[in-house]
Amino acid sequence: MYQHQEKNKNEIINQFCNHCGRSVKLGSGMFVNRIPDMNDLITRISNKRKFPKGDFVCIECDEHSERNQ
């Protein structure tokens, strides 16, 4: 997990859910259960994410998407 120690990593990643746009930052209440979205921006846009710049999916949206598939 820690092979890359990037400086300013918190500024590079967008800590919000790309489905609902809610913050998943530390202290938001969504931090612990957030899921990193490995897709790139183009893939997220083509998947019709409402907030494609978000680098995470919150636990609620993840459960929804599994149920709907």
Ligand SMILES: [Zn+2]
């Ligand atoms: Zn969400």
